[in-house]
Amino acid sequence: MKKILMCGNEAIAEAAIIAGCRFYAGYPITPQNELPSYMSKRMPEVGGIFIQSESEISAINMVFGASLTGIRAMTSSSSPGISLKQEGISYLAACELPAVIVNIMRGGPGLGNIAPSQSDYFQATKGGGHGDYHTIVIAPASLQEMADLTILSFDLADKYRTPVMILGDGILGQMMAPVEFKSLKPKVESFGKKDWILDGCKGRKPRIIRSLLLAEGELERLNLKLQKKYNEIKDKEQRCEVLYGDDSEIMLVAYGTSSRISRSVIERLRKTGKKIGMLRPISLWPFPEKELKRVAKRAKAFLVIEMSCGQMIEDVKLAIDCARPVYFYGRTGGEIPSEEEIIKTIEDKTRS
Amino acid sequence: MDKIFKKPESIRDVGTHYCPGCGHGIVHRIICEVVDELDIRENLIGIAPVGCAVIAYDYWDFDVTEAAHGRVPAVATGIKRVRPDKIVFGYQGDGDLAAIGTAEIIHAANRGENITIIFVNNTVYGMTGGQMAPTTLLKQKTATTPSGREQKTHGFPLKVCELLSVLPGVVHSERVSVHNPQNVLKAKKAIKKAFENQIKNLGFSIVEVLSPCPTYLGLTPQDAVKWVGEEMAKEYPIGIYKGAA
Numbered sequence: 001m002k003k004i005l006m007c008g009n010e011a012i013a014e015a016a017i018i019a020g021c022r023f024y025a026g027y028p029i030t031p032q033n034e035l036p037s038y039m040s041k042r043m044p045e046v047g048g049i050f051i052q053s054e055s056e057i058s059a060i061n062m063v064f065g066a067s068l069t070g071i072r073a074m075t076s077s078s079s080p081g082i083s084l085k086q087e088g089i090s091y092l093a094a095c096e097l098p099a100v101i102v103n104i105m106r107g108g109p110g111l112g113n114i115a116p117s118q119s120d121y122f123q124a125t126k127g128g129g130h131g132d133y134h135t136i137v138i139a140p141a142s143l144q145e146m147a148d149l150t151i152l153s154f155d156l157a158d159k160y161r162t163p164v165m166i167l168g169d170g171i172l173g174q175m176m177a178p179v180e181f182k183s184l185k186p187k188v189e190s191f192g193k194k195d196w197i198l199d200g201c202k203g204r205k206p207r208i209i210r211s212l213l214l215a216e217g218e219l220e221r222l223n224l225k226l227q228k229k230y231n232e233i234k235d236k237e238q239r240c241e242v243l244y245g246d247d248s249e250i251m252l253v254a255y256g257t258s259s260r261i262s263r264s265v266i267e268r269l270r271k272t273g274k275k276i277g278m279l280r281p282i283s284l285w286p287f288p289e290k291e292l293k294r295v296a297k298r299a300k301a302f303l304v305i306e307m308s309c310g311q312m313i314e315d316v317k318l319a320i321d322c323a324r325p326v327y328f329y330g331r332t333g334g335e336i337p338s339e340e341e342i343i344k345t346i347e348d349k350t351r352s
Numbered sequence: 353m354d355k356i357f358k359k360p361e362s363i364r365d366v367g368t369h370y371c372p373g374c375g376h377g378i379v380h381r382i383i384c385e386v387v388d389e390l391d392i393r394e395n396l397i398g399i400a401p402v403g404c405a406v407i408a409y410d411y412w413d414f415d416v417t418e419a420a421h422g423r424v425p426a427v428a429t430g431i432k433r434v435r436p437d438k439i440v441f442g443y444q445g446d447g448d449l450a451a452i453g454t455a456e457i458i459h460a461a462n463r464g465e466n467i468t469i470i471f472v473n474n475t476v477y478g479m480t481g482g483q484m485a486p487t488t489l490l491k492q493k494t495a496t497t498p499s500g501r502e503q504k505t506h507g508f509p510l511k512v513c514e515l516l517s518v519l520p521g522v523v524h525s526e527r528v529s530v531h532n533p534q535n536v537l538k539a540k541k542a543i544k545k546a547f548e549n550q551i552k553n554l555g556f557s558i559v560e561v562l563s564p565c566p567t568y569l570g571l572t573p574q575d576a577v578k579w580v581g582e583e584m585a586k587e588y589p590i591g592i593y594k595g596a597a
Contacts, residue, residue, distance in 0.1 A: 065430020
């Protein structure tokens with residue numbers, strides 16, 4: 001199968017085109033700039049629309065407008081820019097509009113730096129903007145996954161009429177690897193006719209897409225409807241990869257770039273006979289609680305590895321009801337944990 | 353008997369929530385008359401703003417969405433770029449367009465988006481209780497300028513039509529008023545032109561409508577329209593700033 005050498009940002013962009021995305025709006029920010037650049041070239045080739053907007057706020061609102069016409073639409077940015085998009089993401093969630101938002105995370109808070117980071121986990125998985133809502137959050141860990149999971153993200157956005165966030169980091173966005181696209185097939189048409197779009201009221205009653213619900217009980221009804229949808233997503237869309245789940249006494253939990261380093265650690269320690277494995281969440285929301293609960297039956301302890309001061313660790317503890325010790329090792333501010341640091345942490349925590 | 357005056361098809365047969373003497377109802381109606389006359393109701397997507405006109409979709413009988421505060425031109429851009437065959441218009445107030453949404457309006461105008469913006473300027477934030485707007489006149493008292501707007505503290509009234517008229521992407525920038533019947537007719541003509549421009553794919557059109565807010569001007573409806581015609585129109589001269597009549 002033919003593979004193309006490209007960077008992660010480009011892999012997402014090309015996969016989005018294959019997924020049928022025909023509207024992209026974005027604003028420059030490092031380390032995701034290859035994505036809009038790629039879109040600016042590719043979109044006109046496929047008859048799609050590329051707009052470099054005046055701000056991240058405008059970009060997400062352009063996506064709002066595009067999405068309500070029924071087209072597949074996306075935007076991308078990196079951490080500070082994603083903060084600006086949160087207003088629009090809340091409106092998308094409220095209006096039940098599908099969209100894909102890519103966050104190639106960099107160090108924060110504030111302007112931070114342009115190095116890879118995982119410190120937007122809370123923002124991504126707990127809602128991010130105002131109100132009682134969630135976005136589906138998908139975390140690729142390789143370039144091939146950045147392509148594959150982009151297709152999935154568009155499908156999930158349409159299936160559940162909800163914004164989906166692809167959460168990567170500066171390493172995944174920038175590094176290059178061969179990516180294969182040929183077998184990728186979106187389910188563009190498989191979720192029924194979009195009978196909610198605005199396209200002029202010819203031959204039907206006018207439609208309204210809005211999020212202001214002032215009448216008594218109206219907004220609670222919307223929220224309960226959204227929660228019902230979120231519960232269905234939690235039930236059906238948990239995704240993860242489990243490495244050595246059957247015999248591991250120590251389970252690492254890591255996603256994205258952290259999981260790549262953790263994987264190397266595991267292979268090294270396995271050679272010395274250590275019973276160690278990993279659960280790698282692919283969906284960060286919904287969090288893969290079911291599988292974590294299952295591996296917790298055998299594992300004696302968990303070690304969460306993150307490029308943050310510890311955010312996902314809270315969900316690990318919640319998922320297993322703190323039934324096992326959950327340790328943490330992380331680097332923050334754009335720094336990356338080394339294999340040696342992780343191995344030392346494992347040795348320290350399992351010595352007793 | 354022949355009916356010679358009737359409700360436009362595009363407006364719903366309901367009462368509005370607007371205060372007595374408010375200009376929004378007039379502007380809604382003339383938009384709907386224009387929509388009927390141009391026969392675009394079934395090909396139209398409107399965008400309601402945040403502010404007093406947020407529930408305009410309760411009165412307009414065509415497809416409508418609602419944008420976050422100030423984001424109407426960005427949402428309109430998204431819709432129109434995907435569906436250039438649809439007529440897309442945004443309805444914005446002075447806080448929405450001239451304060452929180454200045455980036456969106458300037459850049460949509462500057463890109464020459466083929467959309468129509470109806471900008472209702474009543475010099476106050478009505479929905480939130482009559483605070484100072486960017487268009488509040490100097491010395492005008494509001495909930496946040498209790499001693500009157502002072503230039504030193506709050507800057508000058510913002511002149512949107514003048515500002516946008518220098519952008520090459522703008523084909524039509526016109527200020528009208530609804531303070532008396534003659535001006536209502538002129539406002540309708542301008543709004544019709546702004547829609548026709550879009551139908552002809554000419555580019556970005558904006559019509560600013562000077563409109564009374566008796567409640568937060570602290571005036572009777574009669575005095576409020578008088579104030580718009582005399583005081584407000586002095587600061588905001590009625591006329592065409594760009595484009596032919």
